[in-house]
Amino acid sequence: MKRREDIIYVYDGSYNGLLCAVFNCYTDKFIPSEITDKRDTLLTCKYIDTDKDKARRVTRGILSVMGKEAEWLIKKAYLSDFEDKGVAIAEFVVLGMREGAKVINMLATPCVDKIHRMAKAVGNETHRNIEFIRFSEINGALVSIIQPTHSVLPLIAPHFVSRFPCEKFFIYDKVHKQGFIHDGGRNELLAVDGFEPDAHGEEEEKYRNLWQVFYDAIEITPRHNDRCRLNHMPLRFWEDFMKASRY
Amino acid sequence: MELADKLRVLTESAKYDVACTSSGTDRVCPSDGIGSACSSGLCHAFAGDGRCISLLKILMSNACCYDCAYCVNRVSNDIPRATLTPDEIADITINFYRRNYIEGLFLSSGVIGNPDNTMQLMIKTIELLRYKHKFYGYVHAKAIPGAAEHLIERLGMLVDRMSSNIELPSSDSLRLLAPNKSRDDVLSPMRYISGKLKAKTKGFASAGQSTQMIIGATPESDLQIISLAEGLYGSYGLRRVFYSAYVAVADNSNLPAVGTAPPLLREHRLYQADWLMRYYGFKSYEILDKSRPYFNEYLDPKCNWAVNHPEFFPVDVNRADYERLLRVPGIGVKSARRILTARRYGKLDADALRRLGVVMKRAKYFIEGGGGIAAADSPSRAAAALTAMGRAESAAQLSLFDILPALGQESPIEV
Numbered sequence A: 001m002k003r004r005e006d007i008i009y010v011y012d013g014s015y016n017g018l019l020c021a022v023f024n025c026y027t028d029k030f031i032p033s034e035i036t037d038k039r040d041t042l043l044t045c046k047y048i049d050t051d052k053d054k055a056r057r058v059t060r061g062i063l064s065v066m067g068k069e070a071e072w073l074i075k076k077a078y079l080s081d082f083e084d085k086g087v088a089i090a091e092f093v094v095l096g097m098r099e100g101a102k103v104i105n106m107l108a109t110p111c112v113d114k115i116h117r118m119a120k121a122v123g124n125e126t127h128r129n130i131e132f133i134r135f136s137e138i139n140g141a142l143v144s145i146i147q148p149t150h151s152v153l154p155l156i157a158p159h160f161v162s163r164f165p166c167e168k169f170f171i172y173d174k175v176h177k178q179g180f181i182h183d184g185g186r187n188e189l190l191a192v193d194g195f196e197p198d199a200h201g202e203e204e205e206k207y208r209n210l211w212q213v214f215y216d217a218i219e220i221t222p223r224h225n226d227r228c229r230l231n232h233m234p235l236r237f238w239e240d241f242m243k244a245s246r247y
Numbered sequence B: 001m002e003l004a005d006k007l008r009v010l011t012e013s014a015k016y017d018v019a020c021t022s023s024g025t026d027r028v029c030p031s032d033g034i035g036s037a038c039s040s041g042l043c044h045a046f047a048g049d050g051r052c053i054s055l056l057k058i059l060m061s062n063a064c065c066y067d068c069a070y071c072v073n074r075v076s077n078d079i080p081r082a083t084l085t086p087d088e089i090a091d092i093t094i095n096f097y098r099r100n101y102i103e104g105l106f107l108s109s110g111v112i113g114n115p116d117n118t119m120q121l122m123i124k125t126i127e128l129l130r131y132k133h134k135f136y137g138y139v140h141a142k143a144i145p146g147a148a149e150h151l152i153e154r155l156g157m158l159v160d161r162m163s164s165n166i167e168l169p170s171s172d173s174l175r176l177l178a179p180n181k182s183r184d185d186v187l188s189p190m191r192y193i194s195g196k197l198k199a200k201t202k203g204f205a206s207a208g209q210s211t212q213m214i215i216g217a218t219p220e221s222d223l224q225i226i227s228l229a230e231g232l233y234g235s236y237g238l239r240r241v242f243y244s245a246y247v248a249v250a251d252n253s254n255l256p257a258v259g260t261a262p263p264l265l266r267e268h269r270l271y272q273a274d275w276l277m278r279y280y281g282f283k284s285y286e287i288l289d290k291s292r293p294y295f296n297e298y299l300d301p302k303c304n305w306a307v308n309h310p311e312f313f314p315v316d317v318n319r320a321d322y323e324r325l326l327r328v329p330g331i332g333v334k335s336a337r338r339i340l341t342a343r344r345y346g347k348l349d350a351d352a353l354r355r356l357g358v359v360m361k362r363a364k365y366f367i368e369g370g371g372g373i374a375a376a377d378s379p380s381r382a383a384a385a386l387t388a389m390g391r392a393e394s395a396a397q398l399s400l401f402d403i404l405p406a407l408g409q410e411s412p413i414e415v
């Protein structure tokens, strides 16, 4: 499908909205220079309406022609913060609808490579957040505030739901302004505009202190290696560590 | 002693044990429990030395009545002693776990009076976790050398992984430095556990068994060490052998002097060789032999093998099978698999290989097609270039340890 560099699509940021943008590529018979959810731009914009029916038709097409694995790649790429994810997904779908399920293995093709990279970045960020988020016990509930580089909250929440079935917990993504709440049978992803936790109590302070004692004592000091530590535990996580657990 | 002080003392005493993985088992949590395990393992923090922290790694007690010369906890060493109660350990584990600080517990202990008594206290601790707290997270416990088999069996039924440390790479060294432990004390728990695992005893240490040996405290060669590891993987079906660079902690004429730097490069090379044996189909005798019983300082074991086997190269990336691809420096397990997949859809060039994760600055000397520069004279050129690269890296302090995944992690090193 040809590209048009003089026009961009603007959608509402939702997954269905993005699928509708892809739908539009087919009706317009071109792929625009950008597919974005930001409205401030100088180029000619076409505003995409989010229509559940159209989104469903695209999903059906993806599933029947490209398969489940391809859909999963698309969903993960969608959760990424990359500016060019919209166009990359559109190109991938257009190619995939022609090539079928084998498209996911065409690793030497640039748009396939790109989707894999985006999905991988999201996968890595998910993994790091599952590892590095810290909960604080506040008023009987476990609370965590995170600042992920991609919108990974929907991907990390299931891990904690299955791990802590009896706990009440709340994870707040400060960057993407989303929260996830787990309380008994309730599991909900919410748009949350801002969140300040209450001060923590003595119990919480006790375990934070014990953790710091453990963390400091476990280091083999003649092998101190800051570079290695930072490689594995990037600096951007430290602000959150310091607030919730000191490390 | 305050709880925090006890924790400090018992962490200090446990930290030289390298194993810290939480991998090898998958378990979901029932609705009234807490905790799960995932087979790839998780690291929740990295310590100041860059090592992964996955488990609360502590000793139950460091008041050990044995006198192993290489160990900080030996009875003749003048250090503060502490013992945690089963309740204290269970409580800290659960509360760290809920906060997502850790994946579980790694419990070991100095010998409290005698091996059986020690094992009973450890069993009590883990029973509290499993039954009272309904904890389904990861637990790794060390079998105490010389403990009764029925206790090893009980402990094994409670934990995900067991280890019994071989400590030193030869029985001569063991005799010299660990007077209270015989070779048999060390090997018999390992043999017993491996028997249980081979019989597929349900619920018994489902993540298998590992061991650790101290490197550089005693005179064994690298060849001896990797042959021993190969033997352990073979006969006892171990999941992992860990290597721990000896940190000089004791004034003893049979040991390196206090202050001697831990042999980190050697440890790194051992882990690389270990990966080659476990994932790349190498045999110990291919990596080192009697004429060269030590690792090359500047070439990793795979490059070293490659430059010494020019008859094997060049490898055609568009045709060679998986095993052959794996022998190419710069192609790892992941990139070899990706090459197999991607080349079904067209010929691979240098750019495509790079995208597939091949490290071209190494691979180019050994491949044909895909931007290789393999030529008749290239083995010697490759050796010179790769050695220079190794030299430059160590000179630039671009430490090898940065590229080494933190010790104990399971992700393969791509070499």
Ligand code: SF4
Residues within 6 Å of the ligand: B064, B065, B066, B067, B068, B071, B072, B073, B074, B075, B109, B110, B111
């Ligand atoms: S038995 Fe030996 S190695 Fe183990 S804690 Fe005691 S002194 Fe150290």
